[in-house]
Amino acid sequence: MASMVRISHYVNSTEVLGPGKRFVIWFQGCHKRCHNCINPDGQREDGGSLISVEHLCSLITKEKDIQGVTISGGEPFLQFEQLKELAGKIRKNTKLDLMLYSGYTLAELKKRFGCKEIGEFLQEIDIFIDGEYKEELDMGGMYRGSDNQKFYFFTERYREFKEQIFSAKNRQIEFYVTTDNETYMIGIPPKGFYRDFLEKVGEV
Ligand code: SF4
Secondary structure (H helix, E strand, O other), rough: OOOEEEEEEEEEEOOOOOOEEEEEEOOOOOOOOOOOOHHHHOOOOOOOOOEEEHHHHHHHOOOOOEEEEEEEOOOHHHHHHHHHHHHHHHHOOOOEEEEEEOOOOOOHHHHEEEEEHHHHHHOOOOOEOOOOOOOHHHHOOOOOOOOOOEEEEOOOOOOOHHHHHOOOOOOOOOEEEOOOOOEEEEOOOOHHHHHHHHHHOOOO
16 A cells, blocks of 8 residues: 655645755654744644655656755654655666755654664755754754754765755745745745734734
8 A cells, every 4th residue: 555644735846945956845744833933834744635655756756957856744653654655766866866854853863763764764865954953053054943953974975065055044035835825935934924924914
């Protein structure tokens, strides 16, 4: 039977969540409750929708103009089996790089799943960003919400850009409107942006 993964949404191509143009997938469900979470809709475990890992991979392989895939959330490790399957298929069938976010720290993941399991999985992840969002440590760093979140470069692919990525402050966001008139914000917004934005559109 095909493995199903619960995701919040995906976008076929964006330039704001990792190097170059990327396919981005947001896994649905997160147990953390970070103050001013930048994706509160992604927390509910029964939200989003189910899609087969196979189908998601076919959507990715159809994209000819991307250099990588970013997997964010929500919390991807709440569906670790599907995450492993998805990453494995991307690795096997494409030359795309992989960037992965988790609200858990690397130490928390090792404790939860075991060092061997986590070590084997992460060795093929090009860029891994760990840890929950802490608004008081939000210093505008590129690709991360707050400075407690660490970057890990488990492959050679982006290691030479490590310092550049650590020190960059040019965060960008995009709004993506689907044919069903749903709007998604992509990227890491400036501190307080989401709250201010919702106030302006009258949702809080
Ligand atoms: S880990 Fe991410 S999705 Fe989960 S509550 Fe924190 S900011 Fe929100």
